Amino acid sequence: MIVKILRLNNEGEGIASIEGKLCFIKGALPDELVDISIKEDKGNYYIGELNNVIESSPDRVLPKCPYYDKCGGCNLMHLSNNKILDFKKNKVIGIFNKICNIDINPNIYSYNEYNYRNKVTLKVNNNEIGYYEERTHRIVPIDNCLLLDEKINDVISKLKSFIQDKEHNITEVMIRCISNEIMVSFDNLNPVYKEELISLLPQASIYIKDENISGNTRLIEQIEDYKFYVSPKSFFQVNTVTFKELYKYVISKLDNEETALDLYSGTGTISILMSKYFNKVYGIEVSHSSIMDANENLELNNISNVEFIEGKVEDKIDKLKELKVDTVIMDPPRAGSDNKSLESIMEICPSKIIYISCNPVTLARDYNILKEKYSLKSVDLFDMFPQTSHIESLMVLERKILWITI
Numbered sequence: 384m385i386v387k388i389l390r391l392n393n394e395g396e397g398i399a400s401i402e403g404k405l406c407f408i409k410g411a412l413p414d415e416l417v418d419i420s421i422k423e424d425k426g427n428y429y430i431g432e433l434n435n436v437i438e439s440s441p442d443r444v445l446p447k448c449p450y451y452d453k454c455g456g457c458n459l460m461h462l463s464n465n466k467i468l469d470f471k472k473n474k475v476i477g478i479f480n481k482i483c484n485i486d487i488n489p490n491i492y493s494y495n496e497y498n499y500r501n502k503v504t505l506k507v508n509n510n511e512i513g514y515y516e517e518r519t520h521r522i523v524p525i526d527n528c529l530l531l532d533e534k535i536n537d538v539i540s541k542l543k544s545f546i547q548d549k550e551h552n553i554t555e556v557m558i559r560c561i562s563n564e565i566m567v568s569f570d571n572l573n574p575v576y577k578e579e580l581i582s583l584l585p586q587a588s589i590y591i592k593d594e595n596i597s598g599n600t601r602l603i604e605q606i607e608d609y610k611f612y613v614s615p616k617s618f619f620q621v622n623t624v625t626f627k628e629l630y631k632y633v634i635s636k637l638d639n640e641e642t643a644l645d646l647y648s649g650t651g652t653i654s655i656l657m658s659k660y661f662n663k664v665y666g667i668e669v670s671h672s673s674i675m676d677a678n679e680n681l682e683l684n685n686i687s688n689v690e691f692i693e694g695k696v697e698d699k700i701d702k703l704k705e706l707k708v709d710t711v712i713m714d715p716p717r718a719g720s721d722n723k724s725l726e727s728i729m730e731i732c733p734s735k736i737i738y739i740s741c742n743p744v745t746l747a748r749d750y751n752i753l754k755e756k757y758s759l760k761s762v763d764l765f766d767m768f769p770q771t772s773h774i775e776s777l778m779v780l781e782r783k784i785l786w787i788t789i
Contacts, residue, residue, distance in 0.1 A: 385437065388415045391743075393457045393474050395772035400432070406431045406545060410452075411643065412440040416593050442466040447497075448529050455517030457530060457770035464496055467765065471774040475743045475764060482747040485759070489776075497529045499622045501560050501621060503578055505539070507553045512543050532560040538567060541583055551576055554649060561602040561613045561623075564588070568615040590615050608628060609655050610683050617676050618649050624765045629739070629777065630656055631764045633712065636737055637661075638711035644733070646696050646724070647715045657712070664689045665706075667699050683705030697723045700731075708733045719745025725752045725773035736780040741767070743776050750778065756781050 386399035388411045393709025399419070406429035411417050421428040436443070446452075459467050472491045479487045485536050489582035505512050513525040526543065528534045534559050546553065552571045558568040568590040572580065581589065581597045588598035595613065600647050602613045606627055613619050620626035633653065637643075637660045640770040645654040648666030650673050657664050666689065674693045681689055692699050696715075704727065711733045712722060719742065728736065729752075736757060740746035750759065757780035767775040 384420065385416060385418050385463050386431075388413050388417060390469060393478070393772065395470065397433075397464075401429060404428060408433050408460065408708060411436075412443055412462060414438075415440050415443075415448060424479045425719075432492070450514075450523050450525055450528075453516050454514045454523045454525070454762060454787040456514055458530070458772055460770045464493075464769070467770070468493055471766065471772070472764060474772075475762065475776060477776065478743045479747050479750075479762070483743070487759070489762040491765050491766065491774075492625075492632075493762040493769065494628060496769045498532055499624065499769060500528075500530045500535070501532055501623050502557070502580075502619070502621050503528065503531055503535055504557045505662045506555055507546060507551075510547050512539065512546060512556070527575055529758060533612065534560045534563065534565060538565060538584065538587070545576075545583055549573070557615060559602065559615075560611065561604050561619075564599070565588070566598075566602055566603050566613070566615060568593075569672050574775060579605045603683075606652065607656060609636070609680075611650065611652060611655075611680050612676060614676065615639070616672055618673060620767065625765055625767050625775075629767075629775065632763065632765075632777060633737060633739070634660075636735070637710065639734075641713065642706055642708050643710045644700075644703060644708055644715040644731075646700070646711060646720075648677065648691065648726075649714070651689070651691060653712055653714065653758075654691070655680060655684060655686060658686050658689050661709070665703060667696050668693065668694050697721050697727075700724055700727045704731055706731070709743075710737065712737045712739070714739040715745075717745065719749050722752065728774050729753065729756050732782060733767075734782050736778075738778040738780065740776045740778070741773065743774065746778060747775050750780075753780060756783055757781060 388397040388399055390398050391414050392398055397408040399406045408419055408431040410433045418435040419431040421429050422432045442463050444463050444781050459601045468491050479485055481652050508522050511522045511524045513523045516523050552573045553569050555570040557568040561582050566588040572591045589596050604611045604613055620726050639660050643664045645663040645666040648654050648668045654664045654666040674691050677691045708731050711728055760779045760781050765775040
């Protein structure tokens with residue numbers, strides 16, 4: 384079946400219309416004439432499969448990755464990088480226009496196209512190591528991933544040789560590269576091969592079943608003037624260069640004030656960065672392990688004016704309502720915040736809200752609630768995940784001035 388591609392959806396799939404019903408086609412670009420097959424009829428839309436590009440877009444490029452057609456790790460490598468950035472910017476503009484009925488003109492910042500990831504989790508099966516093929520549990524064996532730090536690729540190469548013709552019992556491995564140091568965590572290992580593995584990765588921090596068997600128990604990342612512990616299960620942004628630039632941008636929006644709240648504070652990175660600008664910072668985080676990491680990061684940096692509270696934001700934020708809060712920073716998960724937390728923020732009524740989001744749809748949805756008392760000052764975008772359709776957004780809101788007529 385031959386169709387014309389009208390535009391891209393928010394996930395970067397091409398959209399065609401077939402007898403009035405939309406069809407989503409991975410790998411197709413706007414204005415292309417393509418030959419497709421219908422893979423699934425979902426009732427009110429189709430899922431199509433791209434067979435051949437008949438008339439190609441001038442924005443189409445040849446993907447550099449040999450696994451691109453099978454691996455689900457990235458989905459826009461067939462589009463030129465400038466057009467990827469245009470797509471991401473226009474996606475956020477369109478979402479805010481549709482959900483909030485406002486026009487925005489965000490800046491977008493991009494610092495690296497390849498080799499940006501400082502962490503990867505790979506699947507292992509007998510002699511194969513790689514990613515799962517998209518929507519399957521079949522492994523796509525890889526030698527080198529263009530998204531990964533080269534030091535991680537070096538480890539993959541060594542592990543690929545190590546697992547050959549062994550009953551190693553490994554099914555999953557996580558690899559991190561922090562400040563040029565390597566951490567490798569395996570879900571399992573036949574003890575017979577323990578010493579061989581240590582010899583293979585002599586400088587690495589190695590974990591088996593969450594137990595450190597060699598090297599440092601934690602790595603340390605430097606951000607601005609502060610140091611942060613990174614352990615196997617620590618949450619840490621995967622694009623080191625870009626998240627450091629994003630945090631610099633956050634800091635540029637801060638004033639020297641009394642009190643700040645850091646909601647969904649994770650391992651305390653933003654709270655600690657804010658500590659020099661506020662007399663007191665409170666962070667709220669639901670994850671017990673993240674709270675433990677955050678408190679250890681306080682000790683590592685000799686910081687005494689930050690306090691972390693363990694629990695859900697919606698359950699704990701009301702305990703801080705009596706404080707005079709100047710700034711709230713929030714970085715919720717993809718699902719965004721919840722109505723109760725947003726209402727509590729408006730009751731606390733800080734002069735400024737800085738909202739970091741990996742999902743522009745929930746960001747726009749939450750802004751629709753906050754706009755009752757807050758004006759939108761800016762939305763800026765950071766390309767945390769090049770070659771994919773994902774984008775990190777940073778929204779700054781300021782409290783509206785309420786004029787009272789006497």
